[in-house]
Amino acid sequence: EAQVTQNPRYLITVTGKKLTVTCSQNMNHEYMSWYRQDPGLGLRQIYYSMNVEVTDKGDVPEGYKVSRKEKRNFPLILESPSPNQTSLYFCASSSSNQPQHFGDGTRLSIL
Amino acid sequence: AQSVAQPEDQVNVAEGNPLTVKCTYSVSGNPYLFWYVQYPNRGLQFLLKYITGDNLVKGSYGFEAEFNKSQTSFHLKKPSALVSDSALYFCAVRDLLYSGAGSYQLTFGKGTKLSVIP
Numbered sequence: 350e351a352q353v354t355q356n357p358r359y360l361i362t363v364t365g366k367k368l369t370v371t372c373s374q375n376m377n378h379e380y381m382s383w384y385r386q387d388p389g390l391g392l393r394q395i396y397y398s399m400n401v402e403v404t405d406k407g408d409v410p411e412g413y414k415v416s417r418k419e420k421r422n423f424p425l426i427l428e429s430p431s432p433n434q435t436s437l438y439f440c441a442s443s444s445s446n447q448p449q450h451f452g453d454g455t456r457l458s459i460l
Numbered sequence: 461a462q463s464v465a466q467p468e469d470q471v472n473v474a475e476g477n478p479l480t481v482k483c484t485y486s487v488s489g490n491p492y493l494f495w496y497v498q499y500p501n502r503g504l505q506f507l508l509k510y511i512t513g514d515n516l517v518k519g520s521y522g523f524e525a526e527f528n529k530s531q532t533s534f535h536l537k538k539p540s541a542l543v544s545d546s547a548l549y550f551c552a553v554r555d556l557l558y559s560g561a562g563s564y565q566l567t568f569g570k571g572t573k574l575s576v577i578p
């Protein structure tokens with residue numbers, strides 16, 4: 350089954366404690382992206398990747414890092430999380446001219 | 461730059477009545493348009509897309525959308541609403557003028573919450 354898998358689905362943590370949200374897709378898509386969803390703001394792009402070792406900033410990259418060492422994986426790293434990063438995060442993947450496929454989301458709460 | 465607007469935060473409709481969720485867009489070239497639906501605790505699911513051809517596009521779950529170039533709109537419609545259609549709906553656009561990284565980038569609207577009342 351074609352899917353985008355994110356882990357964890359839920360996480361409560363504290364300010365400053367590094368965390369990683371993993372994202373994996375099994376569709377051999379070259380493009381992957383991270384979004385955050387906040388009430389009233391819709392989806393905002395954090396980072397995206399066109400292919401292995403190719404990443405670029407989206408609209409709201411501050412406080413986040415990503416890597417793309419393998420085509421299927423695109424982890425999102427928060428080196429020093431802060432409360433304003435409390436949000437619902439989505440990973441997505443696609444190939445050219447095709448709809449993006451989304452994971453089920455990761456709800457992060459940073460206290 | 462590409463942008464999309466969903467002018468209604470919430471739409472309420474009675475079960476069995478037709479529904480419309482509005483979307484307008486702005487692009488420099490030609491638009492590639494999408495509708496996605498989000499159910500509680502789930503990711504966005506693709507409903508339908510328009511790139512070229514017939515202005516009326518049919519998608520999943522009985523939804524359709526009408527592309528109107530002169531009004532730069534892509535409204536989502538369904539002839540008869542179901543309670544199970546209650547969800548958050550997102551319109552998204554990509555400008556076909558762009559290549560490279562831009563050929564993948566989507567800009568999303570802020571979403572419209574649809575509530576279908578029994």
